[in-house]
Amino acid sequence: MIPSIDLVLLSLVVVLAIAAITVRDLLSAIMLLSAYSFLMAMVWVEMHSVDVAFTEAAVGAGASTAFLIAALSRTVRWEKK
Amino acid sequence: MLEWLIEEIFAKYNYWISITIMLIGFYAMIAKSNLIKKLIGLSIFQTAIFLFFISLADIGPIPRGTAPIVSEAMIHKGYVYVNPLPHVLILTAIVVSVATLAVALALVIRMYEEYGTIEEEEIIEKERELGV
Amino acid sequence: MNTGKSETEEGKKRSGDVIVETISRVMVPFIQLFALYVIMHGSxxxxxxxxxGVxxxxxxVLLVIAFGIVNAGNRFPEAVNTALFSTGVYIYAGVGLLCIICSLGAAQYLNYGFLSLPVHFEERRALGMDFIEIGVGITVMAVIAEIFFNLAWKKEEKKEGGKE
Amino acid sequence: MKLISLSALLFVIVLGALFIYVAEDIPDFGDSNSAPNRYVKLFNIEADGLMDDLNQGVIPQSLADKIEERGLPLPTRVESIEEGEWDFFLVPEERQQAFYPKEQKYYFIKKAGDELEVFRYSLIIRWIEEGEEETEVINMVTYGLADYRGYDTLGETSVIFTAGVSVLLLLRRRGKRPEAR
Structure with missing residues (x-):
């Protein structure tokens, strides 16, 4: 672990998490969640847990994004206020 | 004061960030009315727990940690393996998290077909109209 | 690009983008080969x-994006998929049961060292791990594909699928 | 709507304060000597009379008994050190495979007041050191996942299987006979 890289990545992660729950367009929220997962995978590579990072990159940024978009295509895209 | 701040607060910064992300996800799960937003919050919450466990396993800059794959060369250079047990636990947890997400999305789609909306309040109103 | 005329044409005959179709036709076997490599390289x-498996x-998922859900669904039919669901779990549990049988009833469930393979004890454990990873991979592959197909399946495309 | 957001924010803040209060006990981030990473405490023992034996390089009988009582391997040699955190190491006779060449000591002893605190490597050290010999797989996560915790992975595969079956039951579309049209 290198603390400076760690801090930069983690602050980006926090920003993305806040953005993902604030934005009203659900498709944007899902893409932000995908970016969040990918950054999280980078954090885990940097913390030397390569298997978990591999799984997260495959699942969090790939499969669960595909699931969420597939579900969004059968429901509504915009969140009502 | 500064020493205390560095030793007690800054040395555990990963845990504070993990708690922050966890609370962001938890807030989304409680306060957001959209069901897919709630599921996004659930994903963020789970990832925060994973971050906590992986941080617990990590070994910092001194001594230098390395990935838990046996290699004599790394050890002779003075590296130390990080703790592989939390990685195993979190692998299982990621699998369970994607299964949870899939079942929850299937339920959301069924609710949309039934009620025509995925906002929680409208679903409650419609249930009230139906007299459930 | 998407005028009303082309949309109606698309409704009749599904003709996607040539570039997307060709690229995905080339890429899919390599992705699958890489997946098999990842499964076998786990040790x-x-x-x-x-x-x-993921x-x-x-x-x-790439097939669905390129060729539409009906064609991709025909390529990986539901009957095969549901059979593969349980095949993986059966492989996993079956290796465990095989360990009990090969250890002559000593109740060594999932102790791969007792499999009767022509190598020594420790290497048998490595081979047993490879077997169960194949099982996990089959289950996960089938489940991810099936969940995606079911989540993305729309009613209007079902009618279209009835024609083809 | 407003009320829900406000009360949720309040609840989340209270929960965060609780977490922060609890997080004081967690070991430092990146510490290679913390309990999950390196060593665990076994027991305390009265120091009187033991110090002389330990200084002469003999393992005291009461200490050996207490170690044997717990079913742990018995060391044969005492190594005393001057500097650092520890006072004594108890070492087995033959040194095993040296993944930790400088730290191949089995029991750590530290003097605290009139008691001796005895520590041992945590479970994870055995996992790291002997897993490759036992299974001939070099990825520690894989042999943990598939061999040591094989039952766990079987359950995880069952969870995936159950999720697939429940999604299939909830929204099965394709494969149905088209009599609905």
Whole structure:
């Protein structure tokens, strides 16, 4: 672990998490969640847990994004206020 | 004061960030009315727990940690393996998290077909109209 | 690009973008090969049954994006998929039961060292791990593909699928 | 709507304060000597009379008994050190495979007041050191996942299987006979 890289990545992660729950367009929220997962995978590579990072990159940024978009295509895209 | 701040607060910064992300996800799960937003919050919450466990396993800059794959060369250079047990636990947890997400999305789609909306309040109103 | 005329044409005959179709036709076998590599490479590097299975399932997602859900669904029919669901779990549990049988009833469930393979005890454990990772990979691949097909399946495309 | 957001924010803040209060006990981030990473405490023992034996390089009988009582391997040699955190190491006779060449000591002893605190490597050290010999797989996560915790992975595969079956039951579309049209 290198603390400076760690801090930069983690602050980006926090920003993305806040953005993902604030934005009203659900498709944007899902893409932000995908970016969040990918950054999280980078954090885990940097913390030397390569298997978990591999799984997260495959699942969090790939499969669960595909699931969420597939579900969004059968429901509504915009969140009502 | 500064020493205390560095030793007690800054040395555990990963845990504070993990708690922050966890609370962001938890807030989304409680306060957001959209069901897919709630599921996004659930994903963020789970990832925060994973971050906590992986941080617990990590070994910092001194001594230098390395990935838990046996290699004599790394050890002779003075590296130390990080703790592989939390990685195993979190692998299982990621699998369970994607299964949870899939079942929850299937339920959301069924609710949309039934009620025509995925906002929680409208679903409650419609249930009230139906007299459930 | 999307005028009303072309949309109606698309409704009749599904003709996607040539570039997307060609690229995905070329890429899918490589993605699947990489998934098999990840499954088998799990013992000597990052990877394993679950990751490889997810990558294999993601190749079907690419197929859906390129060729539309009906064609991709016909390529991977539901009967095969539901059979593969349980095959993986059966492989996993079956290796465990095989260990009990090969250890002459000593109740060594999932102790791969007792499998009667012509290598020594420790290497049998490595081979047993490879077997169960194949099982996990098959289950995960089938489940990811099936969940995606079911989540993305729309009613209007079902009628279209009835014609084809 | 407003009320829900406000009360949720309040609840989340209270929960965060609780977490922060609890997080004081967690070991430092990146510490290679913390309990999950390196060593665990076994027991305390009265120091009187033991110090002389330990200084002469003999393992005291009461200490050996207490170690044997717990079913742990018995060391044969005492190594005393001057500097650092520890006072004594108890070492087995033959040194095993040296993944930790400088730290191949089995029991750590530290003097605290009139008691001796005895520590041992945590479970994870055995996992790291002997897993490759036992299974001939070099990825520690894989042999943990598929061999040591094989039952766990079987359950995880069953969870995936159950999720697939429940999604299939909830929204099965394709494969149905088209009599609905």
């Amino acid at each position: 000597s590097g990052p990877g394993g049954g679950f990751q490889g 990558i294999f399932g993601a190749s079907f």
